[in-house]
Amino acid sequence: MSDDSNQTRVTLLQKLQTNQDDHSWDDFVRYYEGYIYIVIRNLGVGVEDSKDILQEILLKIWKALPNYSYDREKCRFRTWLCVVIRNKVYSFFKLRSSRNSRLNVSYDDLLQNLDLISDAEIDKIAETEWQSYISNLAWENLQDQFPKLAKEVFEASLDEESNSVLAERFKVAESSVRVYKMRIRKAMHKEIIRLNQELGG
Amino acid sequence: MRKEDKFNRNFSQLFEEAYTPEESPLEDALKRPGDRYKDFEFYREGGIKEISICLDSRTGRQVAMARMKKNSDVDRKEPFIREARINAALQHPNIVPVYDVGLTNNEPWFTMKFIDGQSLKEIIQKLKNQEESRFNNLADRLELFLKVCDAVAYSHSRGILHLDLKPDNIRVSEYGDVVLCDWGLADVIPSECDEPLLEVCSSTTKDFDEMTLDGTVKGTPGYMAPEQTGMIKERKGKHTDIFSLGAVLYSLLTYKKAFDGDELESILTKTVNADFLKPSQVSDNHIPFSLEAVCLKALSKRPEDRYSSVKELQQEIRDFINGFTTEAENASIMKSLHFWVKRNRTLSIISAFALLLLLGLMITSIINLKLAETNAKEVADKLRIEKEYHMRINKGAAPKFYDRAYVAYESFQFDDALNFCNSAAELDESLQEAWKLKANLHFIRQEFKAAKEAFKRAREESILTEINSEYVQIKANDKKSLSTKQYLELITQLRDNGLLREFTNLIHYKIFSEISLDERIEFCKGAVIVHNPHMKSLKFKFNREFKHLDLSGNTDMQVALCLQNFPAASADFSYTDISDFIAFRKQSLNALNVAHTSIYELHSLENPELRNLDISHTGIGNLRGLAGRPLIKLNISHNAVTSIGHILQIPQLEELTIHKGQLTKSELYHLPKTIKLIEVD
Numbered sequence: 050m051s052d053d054s055n056q057t058r059v060t061l062l063q064k065l066q067t068n069q070d071d072h073s074w075d076d077f078v079r080y081y082e083g084y085i086y087i088v089i090r091n092l093g094v095g096v097e098d099s100k101d102i103l104q105e106i107l108l109k110i111w112k113a114l115p116n117y118s119y120d121r122e123k124c125r126f127r128t129w130l131c132v133v134i135r136n137k138v139y140s141f142f143k144l145r146s147s148r149n150s151r152l153n154v155s156y157d158d159l160l161q162n163l164d165l166i167s168d169a170e171i172d173k174i175a176e177t178e179w180q181s182y183i184s185n186l187a188w189e190n191l192q193d194q195f196p197k198l199a200k201e202v203f204e205a206s207l208d209e210e211s212n213s214v215l216a217e218r219f220k221v222a223e224s225s226v227r228v229y230k231m232r233i234r235k236a237m238h239k240e241i242i243r244l245n246q247e248l249g250g
Numbered sequence: 251m252r253k254e255d256k257f258n259r260n261f262s263q264l265f266e267e268a269y270t271p272e273e274s275p276l277e278d279a280l281k282r283p284g285d286r287y288k289d290f291e292f293y294r295e296g297g298i299k300e301i302s303i304c305l306d307s308r309t310g311r312q313v314a315m316a317r318m319k320k321n322s323d324v325d326r327k328e329p330f331i332r333e334a335r336i337n338a339a340l341q342h343p344n345i346v347p348v349y350d351v352g353l354t355n356n357e358p359w360f361t362m363k364f365i366d367g368q369s370l371k372e373i374i375q376k377l378k379n380q381e382e383s384r385f386n387n388l389a390d391r392l393e394l395f396l397k398v399c400d401a402v403a404y405s406h407s408r409g410i411l412h413l414d415l416k417p418d419n420i421r422v423s424e425y426g427d428v429v430l431c432d433w434g435l436a437d438v439i440p441s442e443c444d445e446p447l448l449e450v451c452s453s454t455t456k457d458f459d460e461m462t463l464d465g466t467v468k469g470t471p472g473y474m475a476p477e478q479t480g481m482i483k484e485r486k487g488k489h490t491d492i493f494s495l496g497a498v499l500y501s502l503l504t505y506k507k508a509f510d511g512d513e514l515e516s517i518l519t520k521t522v523n524a525d526f527l528k529p530s531q532v533s534d535n536h537i538p539f540s541l542e543a544v545c546l547k548a549l550s551k552r553p554e555d556r557y558s559s560v561k562e563l564q565q566e567i568r569d570f571i572n573g574f575t576t577e578a579e580n581a582s583i584m585k586s587l588h589f590w591v592k593r594n595r596t597l598s599i600i601s602a603f604a605l606l607l608l609l610g611l612m613i614t615s616i617i618n619l620k621l622a623e624t625n626a627k628e629v630a631d632k633l634r635i636e637k638e639y640h641m642r643i644n645k646g647a648a649p650k651f652y653d654r655a656y657v658a659y660e661s662f663q664f665d666d667a668l669n670f671c672n673s674a675a676e677l678d679e680s681l682q683e684a685w686k687l688k689a690n691l692h693f694i695r696q697e698f699k700a701a702k703e704a705f706k707r708a709r710e711e712s713i714l715t716e717i718n719s720e721y722v723q724i725k726a727n728d729k730k731s732l733s734t735k736q737y738l739e740l741i742t743q744l745r746d747n748g749l750l751r752e753f754t755n756l757i758h759y760k761i762f763s764e765i766s767l768d769e770r771i772e773f774c775k776g777a778v779i780v781h782n783p784h785m786k787s788l789k790f791k792f793n794r795e796f797k798h799l800d801l802s803g804n805t806d807m808q809v810a811l812c813l814q815n816f817p818a819a820s821a822d823f824s825y826t827d828i829s830d831f832i833a834f835r836k837q838s839l840n841a842l843n844v845a846h847t848s849i850y851e852l853h854s855l856e857n858p859e860l861r862n863l864d865i866s867h868t869g870i871g872n873l874r875g876l877a878g879r880p881l882i883k884l885n886i887s888h889n890a891v892t893s894i895g896h897i898l899q900i901p902q903l904e905e906l907t908i909h910k911g912q913l914t915k916s917e918l919y920h921l922p923k924t925i926k927l928i929e930v931d
Contacts, residue, residue: 083254090255177262182254184261207260238268245265 062126062249066114077111080248081130084182085110088134091174093162106137126249131175132168139163183248187240194236199229206230280308287315287361295319297434298326299333303364306349313349314364318357327358329434332450334360336410337433339447344401346421346429362431367423370394370498374417378505388538391502392567397428399567402495403560405430406488409442413486415494416473417501435468437486440651441673448650471517472507473497476551479518480764483729489553492560496548499567500526503541504533508549524551540570648678655687662758664694675707682708693718694755696737697728713747734769738776745780754811757781761815762836767794770816777812792818801826802843813837823847824864830854844868845885852876865889866907876900887912887930894920 065077085106089099110133117129142160166174192200202219206226209215216223270278286308293301299316306313318330331351338348338360351360376383385391398420405412414435421429438447469478475493477484500508508526511517520526529545530537544566550556557563655670668691674684689704693714698721705715721740725732732740737760744753760773775790784806791800799818801807807826810833820841821834829848834857841862849868852875863876864885871890877899884900885907894917897906906921907928921927 083252086252087254087257096255180262180265181257181259184263184265185254185257187264188258188261204258207258207263234264234267237264241265241268245268 060249061247066117069111069115074111077114078107081110082107083186084127084179085130085134087178087182088131088174089138091178092135092138092166093159094138102138102141105141106134109133109137125175127175127179128172131171135163135166135171183241183244184237187237187244190244191233191236191240195233199233202226202229203233279310282307287313290315296432298322298330299434304361306361312364313361315359315361317359331358331360333434333436334358335450336436336438336447337362339444340405340408340410340433342401342404344397344428344430345405346431363429365421365423365427365429365431367421367427370417370420370422373422374501374505388503388535389571392541392571394422394428395499395502396564396567398430398498399495399560399564401430402491403564405436406491406560408444409439409447411437411439411486411488412491412494413437413478414469414473415491415498416470417498418470420498439487439673440654440670441676471514471521472509474521476522476524477553479522481518481522484553487553488559489556492548492556492563493550493553495560495563496545496556499541499545499548500529503529503537503545504535506532522551524549538570541567544570648674648681648684650674651677652681652684652687655684659687659691662755662762664691664755664759667691668695675704679707686710689718690714690752690755692728693752694759696721696725696732698722699726699728714749714752717743717747717749734772734776737773738780741777742780745783757812758814761812767817774812774816778807778810781809781812782807796820798822808848809833820862831856873897883907893917897921 061076061080065073082103086099086103089102089106090096094102110130113133117126139160142163146157146160195203198219198221202215202221202225205218206215206229209218212223212226212230215226219226284307287304287306289305290302291304293303293314295301298319300319302315302317303312304315305311316330316334318326322330334348334351337346338351341347346365347363349361349363351358353359373383373385377385385394398415402412402415410433412430412433412435414432415430419430419432421427421431438450440448469475473494475486475490476482477486477490497508500506509517509520511520526549529542530539544563548556548563557566651670651674655667655674658664658667658670668688671684671688671691674681675688678684685704685708689701689708689710692698692701692704698718701718702715702722705711705718717740721732724736737756741753741756744750744756757777760777761770765773771790771792775788778788778790778801779785785804786806788807789801789803792798793800797817797819799813799816799821801810801813802822802824804826808828810823810826810828813833815836818837818839821837821839822843823833824843824845824847826844827848828844829850831844831849831852831854834842834855837857838859839857840859842857842860843864845864846867849865850870852865852870852873855875858879860879861881862883863881866885866887866889868889870886871892873886873891873896876884877896879900880902881900882902883905884897884903887907887909892912894913897903898920903925905926905928907930910929910931918927
C-alpha cells in the first residue's frame with residue numbers, strides 16, 4: 050500500500066506508541082475512538098452498552114499500545130485493534146452475564162454470537178470499517194474547503210453515477226458536475242492516503 | 251447516538267480508489283494486465299471477415315478490429331493475414347491505417363482506424379433519394395473522388411492493386427476523412443513492390459485462388475472490370491483498378507451503377523462487353539460532357555484504351571475542376587475559349603476594347619497551354635528515364651524472382667510461375683533461364699506466339715521450339731484456345747517426341763483449368779488413350795446424376811492421370827491395370843473400387859472423404875494407410891492382408907469383407923462386435 054520511502058517518517062501511531070503522555074492520550078482518543086466505537090457496534094453491541102464499553106477498551110488499548118510491534122506483514126494494526134476489542138467485549142459480557150443474569154438483556158446470546166465470529170470475519174470487519182472510517186474522517190476534514198453546491202453534488206454522486214441525472218437534479222451544467230466530482234475525489238484520495246498512513250493503516 | 255452511527259458507507263469506495271494509484275493513471279493503464287481490446291460491438295461483416303468496434307485500452311481510443319468469421323476455413327487464415335500485411339504496407343491519408351496485427355487463441359486479427367461516418371454507397375443512396383447531403387454539389391463529389399484516386403495512385407506506386415474498388419469500400423467521415431478500405435482482394439505486382447512485400451506474394455493456389463469462397467468471381471459485379479469476370483483471358487493490372495474507378499465516377503455522376511441487372515450472369519456479360527449506357531442517358535443530373543468523356547475512357551473494354559495511369563485520369567478531373575478542357579474532349583480552340591471566358595467572366599464583359607485585348611491575351615494563353623503540354627511531355631520522359639534507372643538498380647533481384655518462378659513451376663503452379671517469371675525477365679532482360687521458363691509457361695498456356703517470342707529471347711532451339719512454331723501457324727491468336735481435338739493432337743506429338751515433362755504439364759494444365767464437364771469428359775477419353783498407347787478401345791461411363799465414374803474392365807489401362815480433379819463422387823476402376831491411387835487425386839470420392847488391379851500399396855491414397863473402399867484381389871498386404879480414416883465399408887478379400895492390427899484403427903468401420911480363412915480365429919476374436927463380418931469364398 051504505502052511506499053517504502055515513507056517508512057522512515059514517524060507516523061502519529063508511532064508517536065503514540067513511544068510518547069504516552071496526556072497530550073498524546075487526547076490525540077489517541079480523538080483519532081481512534083470513532084473507529085473502536087463502530088467496531089463495537091458491529092460486534093452486535095447496543096448503543097448504551099457500547100458507550101460503557103468504549104472507555105474500558107480505549108484504556109486497554111492505550112496500555113497495550115507500546116507492546117504492539119508494528120509489523121504489517123504479520124498483522125495490520127486495525128486487525129490487532131479488532132482482536133483486542135473482541136476479547137475485551139467478550140470478557141465484559143462474561144462478567145455481565147454472571148452478575149446481572151436477572152436483567153432482560155440476554156448476554157448469553159451475545160457471547161455466543163461473539164464466539165462465532167472467526168478470525169477471518171474479524172479481518173473483514175476490521176477492513177471494511179477502517180475504510181469507511183478513514184474515508185468519512187477525510188470527508189469531515191475536507192468538506193469545509195468546498196462550496197456548498199459542490200459538496201452536495203459530490204455527496205449525491207456517490208449514489209448516482211450518471212452525470213446527466215445529477216446535472217438535472219442540481220440544475221447545473223453536466224460539465225460542472227464532472228469538474229466538482231473530479232476535484233473533490235482527488236482531494237479525498239490524498240487525504241485518505243494521508244490519514245491511513247498517520248493512523249497506521 | 252454518535253456521529254459514527256450516521257457514517258455514509260458510500261465513502262469507502264473512495265478509500266479503494268485512493269489506493270488504486272491515481273497518481274499516474276495513464277502509466278498504470280499501460281501496466282494493467284488483461285486484454286488490450288475490450289467492449290466489442292459488432293459493426294459489419296464481409297466475405298471472410300467480421301469487423302467489430304472495440305476500445306483499445308492502451309491508447310484509449312476506439313478502433314475497428316477485423317477477425318475471421320467463426321467457422322471460417324483454416325485455409326483462409328493466410329489470405330486474411332495477407333490482407334492485413336498489404337493494408338499495413340500502405341501509409342496514406344486516404345487509406346485506412348492498420349494499427350496492429352496479431353493472433354489470439356491462434357485466430358488472426360488486425361486493428362485499424364475506425365472511421366465514424368458513412369460509406370460512399372450510403373451517400374450515393376441518399377443523393378439518389380434526393381435527401382439533403384453535403385455532396386449535393388458535383389464539385390464536392392469530384393473532390394472526394396480525387397482523394398480516392400490519390401489513394402489508388404499511391405498504392406499503385408507501391409506495386410499494390412486493390413481489385414475491389416467500389417463505393418461500399420470507401421468511407422467518408424463528417425470531417426473530411428475519405429479512406430479506402432477492405433484490401434481483401436488486393437494483389438501485389440512482384441516486380442514493383444518493396445522487398446518485404448514479396449513475402450505476401452502468392453505462391454500456391456491455396457493462398458490465392460481465382461474464386462472467392464462462394465464460388466463467384468473475385469470482385470464486385472457492377473464495379474469489376476471485364477478481366478475480373480473470368481470470362482475472358484486478360485491479365486489483371488493497374489488498368490483493372492482504373493476501370494473500377496471509372497465505374498465509381500459513373501455512380502458519382504448518375505447515382506446509378508454502370509453495370510446493373512437482376513441476374514449476376516447478365517451483369518457479368520454486360521461487364522465483359524463494357525456494355526453500359528452513357529451517364530447522360532441514364533440520369534437527369536446535368537452531366538458535363540467532359541466528365542462523361544473521362545468516364546467512358548476509363549470504362550473502355552480494352553485495357554489499352556483506358557487511362558494508362560490513375561494520375562492521368564486524375565489530371566483530367568482536375569482540369570475539369572479548374573475549368574480547363576479535358577483531353578478526352580479533344581479540345582477545340584472554341585472550347586478553350588469558352589472555358590477561358592468562363593474563368594474570366596468579369597473581364598469578358600467589360601468592353602469591346604477589353605475583348606480585343608482579351609483576344610490578344612487568349613492567343614498568348616493558348617500558346618502557354620501548348621507550352622504546358624510540351625512541359626508535361628518532358629516531365630513524363632524524365633519519369634520514364636527514372637523508372638528505367640530504377641529497373642537497372644533492381645537487376646540484382648531478378649534471379650530471386652526466377653527462383654520463385656521455378657519453384658512454382660515445379661509444383662505445377664503455372665500462373666504464379668508466369669507472374670514471377672515475367673518480373674524476373676522484366677528486371678533483367680539478359681536472364682536467359684527466365685526467358686526459357688517464360689517460353690515454356692506460355693507454351694503450356696497455348697500462347698504460342700508469346701512463347702515463340704520468349705524462346706527467341708532465350709536463344710533456345712529444340713524440338714519444343716519447332717513444335718511451338720508449328721502451332722503458331724495453327725493458332726496465331728494467343729487469346730484463343732485450342733480445340734480439344736487439337737489439344738489431344740498436341741499432347742500426342744509431345745509424347746511421341748519424348749517431351750514427357752511438357753506432356754504432363756499440358757495434361758495438368760487442362761484438367762486443373764475451369765472447363766465444362768462435357769469438355770472434360772471428351773478430353774479425358776482422348777487423353778487416357780494417348781497415355782496408354784497400346785489400348786485399342788476405352789470403356790468410359792460417367793453417370794451425371796450420381797456422379798459415378800466407371801472405367802472398370804479396361805484391362806490394359808495402366809495410367810489414368812488425366813482423371814485427377816474429375817468431379818466424381820464414386821469411382822469403379824476394377825479390372826484395370828493401374829498400380830497406384832494417383833489418378834484419384836483431387837477427386838472428392840466417397841466410394842472407390844479398385845478390385846482386381848495391380849495396386850500393391852496404399853501409400854499413394856489421398857481421398858480423405860472415402861467411406862467405402864474395395865481393394866479385394868490386389869497385392870496390398872499392409873493396411874497402415876487406412877488407420878484413422880472415416881471408412882464405413884471395406885473389402886480386403888483375396889489380397890495379402892493377414893493381420894487385423896490396422897483394421898482396429900478404423901473407428902467408424904461397420905462392414906468388413908474377407909475371404910474364408912484370411913484371418914485366424916484368434917484374430918477375429920479381437921474384431922469389435924459392431925463390425926459386420928462378411929466371408930466370401
